[in-house]
Amino acid sequence: MLDIKKVKKDFPILNQKMNDQRLVYLDNAATTQKPKMVIETITEFYEKYNANTHRGIYQLSEKATFLYEEAREKVRIFIGAEKTEEIIFTRGTTESINLVAYSWGRKNIEAGDEILLTEMEHHSNIVPWQLLAKEKGAILKFIPVDKEGKLNLDNIDQYFTKKTKLLALIHVSNVLGVVNPIKEIIAKAHMNNVPVLLDGAQSIPHMSVNVKEMDCDFFAFSGHKMLAPTGTGVLYAREDILEKMPPFQSGGSMIKEVTMENTQFEDLPIKFEAGTMPIAQVVGLGAAIDYLNSVGMEEIWKHEQEIVNYALNQVRTIDGVTVYGPKEKIERSGVVSFTIDGVHPHDIASILDEAGVAIRAGHHCAQPLLRALGTEATARASFYLYNDQKDVDQLVEAVNKAIKILK
Amino acid sequence: MSISDIYREEILDHAKNPRNQGKLSEFDFEYKENNPVCGDTITLQIKLDEQKQIKEIAFTGGGCTVSQAAASMLFESVKGKTMKEIEKLSSQDVLDIMGIETLTPSRMKCALLSLEALKKGIIK
Ligand SMILES: Cc1ncc(COP(=O)(O)O)c(C=O)c1O
Numbered sequence: 283m284l285d286i287k288k289v290k291k292d293f294p295i296l297n298q299k300m301n302d303q304r305l306v307y308l309d310n311a312a313t314t315q316k317p318k319m320v321i322e323t324i325t326e327f328y329e330k331y332n333a334n335t336h337r338g339i340y341q342l343s344e345k346a347t348f349l350y351e352e353a354r355e356k357v358r359i360f361i362g363a364e365k366t367e368e369i370i371f372t373r374g375t376t377e378s379i380n381l382v383a384y385s386w387g388r389k390n391i392e393a394g395d396e397i398l399l400t401e402m403e404h405h406s407n408i409v410p411w412q413l414l415a416k417e418k419g420a421i422l423k424f425i426p427v428d429k430e431g432k433l434n435l436d437n438i439d440q441y442f443t444k445k446t447k448l449l450a451l452i453h454v455s456n457v458l459g460v461v462n463p464i465k466e467i468i469a470k471a472h473m474n475n476v477p478v479l480l481d482g483a484q485s486i487p488h489m490s491v492n493v494k495e496m497d498c499d500f501f502a503f504s505g506h507k508m509l510a511p512t513g514t515g516v517l518y519a520r521e522d523i524l525e526k527m528p529p530f531q532s533g534g535s536m537i538k539e540v541t542m543e544n545t546q547f548e549d550l551p552i553k554f555e556a557g558t559m560p561i562a563q564v565v566g567l568g569a570a571i572d573y574l575n576s577v578g579m580e581e582i583w584k585h586e587q588e589i590v591n592y593a594l595n596q597v598r599t600i601d602g603v604t605v606y607g608p609k610e611k612i613e614r615s616g617v618v619s620f621t622i623d624g625v626h627p628h629d630i631a632s633i634l635d636e637a638g639v640a641i642r643a644g645h646h647c648a649q650p651l652l653r654a655l656g657t658e659a660t661a662r663a664s665f666y667l668y669n670d671q672k673d674v675d676q677l678v679e680a681v682n683k684a685i686k687i688l689k
Numbered sequence: 690m691s692i693s694d695i696y697r698e699e700i701l702d703h704a705k706n707p708r709n710q711g712k713l714s715e716f717d718f719e720y721k722e723n724n725p726v727c728g729d730t731i732t733l734q735i736k737l738d739e740q741k742q743i744k745e746i747a748f749t750g751g752g753c754t755v756s757q758a759a760a761s762m763l764f765e766s767v768k769g770k771t772m773k774e775i776e777k778l779s780s781q782d783v784l785d786i787m788g789i790e791t792l793t794p795s796r797m798k799c800a801l802l803s804l805e806a807l808k809k810g811i812i813k
Contacts, residue, residue: 626753636692644726687696
């Protein structure tokens with residue numbers, strides 16, 4: 283069992299009042315709070331080890347390089363990749379997907395080709411493909427969601443044609459928490475010779491993930507949504523794919539030799555890490571992974587299931603509240619999206635804020651999904667390992683207060 | 690920003706029953722503006738009189754309490770005003786019209802959506 287009292291104490295920011303109320307942070311799908319261990323790792327790095335990586339012939343630089351590369355090894359083990367060459371540090375999920383669209387996409391997508399997405403995507407897995415499609419004259423296709431927000435996979439084969447060059451899809455929905463049946467989808471795509479990019483921004487913080495088992499070709503995620511500092515993210519891709527990809531950004535670090543006319547690029551993974559990277563933050567990502575491992579991903583998932591089911595049961599029964607997402611019991615992470623009849627989600631968020639409860643209101647960067655669900659905006663509470671039933675109680679109380687004021 | 694200050698009777702009334710909501714049969718300008726934070730949109734129509742003052746104004750589009758009440762209260766107050774007067778309106782003016790002391794930056798965007806639509810519509 284996850285020791286919630288201890289976990290809560292590990293996050294200094296949670297120990298504060300907001301408008302004289304206990305701060306209840308329920309915007310974890312946007313970004314997560316950082317445990318002391320991560321904050322101290324960054325401080326220690328700056329106090330003891332700070333130097334630029336890879337090129338310095340002095341001990342500080344070697345130590346900084348060691349810590350940076352150690353974080354890469356931690357990521358590799360955490361996601362079950364075979365080689366550290368397959369782990370590329372980026373600024374986040376957005377940059378990881380842009381890297382693939384820019385480098386792999388420009389090389390492999392031609393006029394008339396099809397890129398398959400879903401209606402469930404975050405804008406960061408739509409817009410880069412739109413730009414690429416416009417540039418190349420390619421076509422975007424979308425696997426639809428049903429009214430409840432589940433992917434319509436009944437006839438999944440129909441979406442693959444001879445022209446389909448890539449399937450890029452979300453692993454866990456940031457709006458609904460729906461966990462997509464990724465193994466089946468990837469197997470189908472591969473039967474049709476279509477590689478798959480997974481947006482893992484909302485999966486890897488909450489469940490144990492193994493890229494080899496899922497057999498995805500690309501896996502993108504953000505460090506800051508899994509207790510690590512902002513400015514960190516990862517792109518995993520199979521080595522044979524990365525080898526054939528041209529650079530994304532270019533300049534320092536990623537070169538072996540530069541003449542006035544030409545450049546020989548560094549080997550993987552540095553070939554895709556141009557310029558000075560967020561070194562301290564990446565080291566912080568390594569510490570975040572240590573922390574998650576110390577609690578245990580299975581325990582985190584179980585704990586969140588308890589909290590989200592407790593929340594769903596309560597919020598659903600409030601008069602005038604609509605909860606989005608499938609009603610049947612399916613795999614679902616710790617996200618509750620809801621609306622109150624006749625009340626704009628912004629107003630819900632303002633009144634909850636006054637009650638110390640931080641949630642998000644709006645389209646959650648997934649406008650096509652919200653439209654498919656028949657709304658423009660929802661209020662969203664998203665949970666993480668440090669949330670408990672008391673947090674849910676404070677949320678429910680505040681929702682009732684909002685209804686009283688606004689209806 | 691105090692909740693009781695924003696969600697008081699007068700504002701809730703304007704938000705629930707916005708004045709000047711609807712469409713004009715004849716108008717001189719139409720302008721659509723959206724709030725990228727939430728995706729709310731407002732479409733505004735304006736009819737001027739001979740002196741180039743605002744004679745009639747109407748808007749459509751849903752939104753939160755703050756944006757709806759702001760549109761309702763602001764547009765009530767601009768009838769008979771000239772373009773010059775409109776251009777001079779500030780965010781403080783909107784707060785004053787609404788009788789709200791302060792708003793958080795994100796809610797300020799909701800309050801100013803209607804003013805932006807009005808100014809851009811007129812310049813255009
Ligand atoms: C599913 C999903 N994909 C992508 C992103 C973008 O992540 P980032 O802003 O860290 O690049 C997010 C987070 O907002 C997300 O929830």
